[in-house]
Amino acid sequence: MNYETTVRSEQAEYVGDSIETAGETQSKRKWIIAGLVLLGLIVAIAVAYMLVSSGAESADDREEQAAAITVISPGQATIDGEIVANGTLAARRELPVGVAGEGGRVVSVPVDAGDWVRAGQVLAVVDRSVQNQQVASAQASIAVAQADANLAQANLDRALQLVERGFISKADVDRLTATRDAAAARVKVSQAQARELSARNARLSIVAPASGLVLERSVEPGQVVSAGSGALFRIAKGGEMEMMARLSEMDLAKISTGVSATVVPTGSEKKFSGQIWQVSPTIDAQDRQGTARIALPYAPELRPGGFASATIASGTIVAPMLPESAILTDAQGNYVYIVDGDNKVVRRAVTTGLVTNDGIAIIDGLDGAEKVVLRAGGFLTPGETVDPRPINASEG
Template sequence: MRASILRCTCLFLIATLLAACAGKDEKADEAETAMSALPVSLATARLQPMARTVLVSGPVTAYEEMQLGVEISGQRVTALPVDVGQWVKKGQVLLQLDHRTLDSELAQADASLRQAQAAQDLARMNYERSAKLAAQQLISASSLDELRANRINAEAQTATARAARDAARLRRDFADLRAPADGLVSKRLVQPGQVVSAGTELLRLIRDGRLEWRAELPENQLADVAVDNTVELPYAGQVVAGRIRAVTPGVDAQTRTGTIYADLPTPGPLKPGIYVEGRIVTGDGQALTIPTAAIVQRDGHNYVFTVNDKQQASRLRVRTGQAVQGRTAILEGLKAGDNVVVEGAGFLGEGDRVRVIAPAKAGDAKAAAR
């Protein structure tokens, strides 16, 4: 009897020890699993005020680029006092042609005009004297008519000589190419010594140095844009501000796009020909936003991770909008109040176990894990 009691007691102690060891193993496994889970922090998707914008790319161009040339042919360039990038004033000489022949023609025209004026003065004085004599009936009426005709003929010859002199002076002025307005020399297509012809482009001038930004918008976005909308062009670490000056009234039948023109009062580092993405602010509104760090790009798509009740990560594909001050608008894939992984999101995969901790601790733990 005593042996039976002793045997039962030993069996009970053995079972107790085995249960205790099993419990310790389970707790150790749970602790090991918890330690192997990636520490992450969560953030909540929330609605916040955000300006409605349209993102589109386009080139920076000159508002008005004038193509300059001369109006006479066969003359050689003798002086070219300007170069590309130089600011010029209205009326400033940009190019000079060889004008020796033109000077000679102008001098000859001046001499012809003075000769005609002398003949006109003589004819006028002869007529005036004859008119006095005719009043006293000392000369015939036919003689007076002839003198009157000589005076009129001399006046016509003077007018002809004056017109020829003006034409010669104009041709002489054509030998000096002057700036039609204030502006910036953007291109030079001629060299000193070159013989040029009329109508050939020799220089280009950006009127007043004024630049604009042009962009092609699809018809669904063009309807949201209006004149005076603000434009923001980030470039070279700066944000250049502009304002829409004009919007095409229709769309192209082939491309189904329309063009917007934005003035750039202070272009800063922007230069003609630069292709830059701009943000057109079309109005105020609200958007569902999450921290930009929560968005993971894989396979050309944007994803976020959420955490389920089993502390496992679930991947969701989202469609994003604009990003402002570290937060990105979510257009599809989430709703307000959803929690997404922020710190540690880039290391996660579908179904990975995670451990949610405070943001600062998550950063420290992630750095330690790396």
Template sequence: MSLPLSRPAFAAVVSLCALALLACARPEPAPAPVRAVRTLTVTGGVAGSRHEFAAEVKARVESRLGFRVGGKIVKRPVDLGDSVKAGQVLAQLDPGDLRLGEDSARAALSSAQASFELAAADFKRYQELLAQGFISAAELERRDATLKAAQATLDQARAQSAVQGNQAGYASLRADAGGVITAVEAEPGQVVAAGASVVRLAHDGPRDAVFSVPEDKLALVRALEGRAGAVKVQPWGSNELLPATVREIAAATDVATRTFLVKADVGSAAVKLGQTAAVIVETPKLGSVIKLPLGALVELGGKTSVWLLDTATMTVKAQSVEASGAEGNVVIVTAGLVPGQEVVTAGVHVLTPGQKVKRFVEAVPPVPPAASAVTH
């Protein structure tokens, strides 16, 4: 049988139970921090971009010219930068061996001609003997075969003589068109093989502005391909803008620079070969667009979004947008926002829907006190 507790003891037990219950209770969660963010009030405007690429003026056609036969160069009457005409001699080989070959072929042709004439005379005589019954038809057939063989030998010798004559003519390297010598790759006294480049000739005629485009601008330039005057070329040191047409874009990137080579036709404009120029590519003007810093965009649920600030409650909510491109660190937004909305531009990756925020305020450094005047 338990004894009843005294009043002081009962009060002590109740206090201990209350303390135990308080110790087991879950603590209240700490309030979410109020983050400081930078914001920007949206304004409408017109967007358009202008891109400049360094270019070099080159000829539409530039040929590497070399001899069709090998030999030793004895003279080269042209130098780098010389203007030449079609048919002008650019270099000369030692023609000694080529002339000997031509003389040998000519002698073989004379021998074949004599053999053919003898075979033709024999065939005519045997025809008369057959008519008189002194020889058989088989003998005449043998003479006919001899005549045909002599004819074939004559044809072969005639063709060989023509080839050797051409070979002798190849000792002189001539310009196949008028133009300018842009490179010299062989000197007098040098022995060159057939086909080895001796000079490089830029043909007279249309000129191209050749420049390189990075991968991210390729689509922009490709959209202008074939459109007359779609790009402008500004020669170095001149304010004149020459209309040009993108006529050729490389199918693969350069292995060293990872850029695409582009050729823009400037026609017969008054530009010099090798001259430096700037190719200007402008995108069409877009109206009613909004420009935001690149840091304002965030990907939420697979969509490009921004955080909008509700100034009444100082909370943020996500808003999906459509971006059409970028100009440096600025993104052009074409849909999803209207002027007057306030967008978070910094701190976007740590925000959640409905989160409390406050505007970031730059700390103003204290102004040092003015130095007191010293009296003497």
């Protein structure tokens, strides 16, 4: 009995110790878990603080690293309008010269293309051997008619003396008077025929209708010509030239006669001053263009049929002026980048106008007070923050 009691007592103590040890272990585990949770919170807070600080620093860095962009405020400028056009050179008044008479075989051509001629100067001579004989015959006919007229007048004078003595009747006098008048008329007819033949002979010589420069010669000695041969010579009256500039409807409406222009022939650097003397009253239905004719003085470089370019004054306008580097173009048209009050890049559509040596006029889209990005606009995007660096318009 005592042995069993002792055993149970020992077992009870052992069980009690085990329960106590298990309780202590669970308590420690709870504290460890709580510590780990607290440590995790502390770490999370530290990481969040670092991220927030890093973000703020990055924002500050971005602000400090904003691209420095040159901007310009163009203001308003008075611009001399110019229109650039192309066209061909021609004689201002071209005179085609051909056969005025019956024609014949050409025996000589004393002038050539490029020669200066005066009004009435002989350009080509046509053979007139047959016509000369006709003139000689006509002159002989005049002599015959004049002799008949002289005889008729003498007969009438004698008859008048005999009438007073009663030997000749009044009827005889009238008949002699009629004979005399008919003879005088035949003299006039013969003279008229002779003058006609002389005039025909004179027309056989092809002469210049006015002074000027021979542009073209299309006849040679020995050639048979007639009224149907067309123009044998072409003459620029007075040597005056012109440029026939082709302009759009819009540009044509901006100019008028008397406006000055500068013409440069292709292949030459020499400039020639002229004035518009005629503006086409019609527009070509095919290309919607008209012609402005620019009068020019003679110069060897101005060759009819050649190509040339013209710069025509078209008044003045007041508008902002930008250098070409500030204007960008894409599928939507022309535009510029401006910097707003928050230093943000903003796209602005513009309409360009006159192009001059000082820049391009902006006729719509700007009032001149904006800060326009001067260069490197192609590397910017709308909404981007930049650091604007203004310069004067005169420096741009």
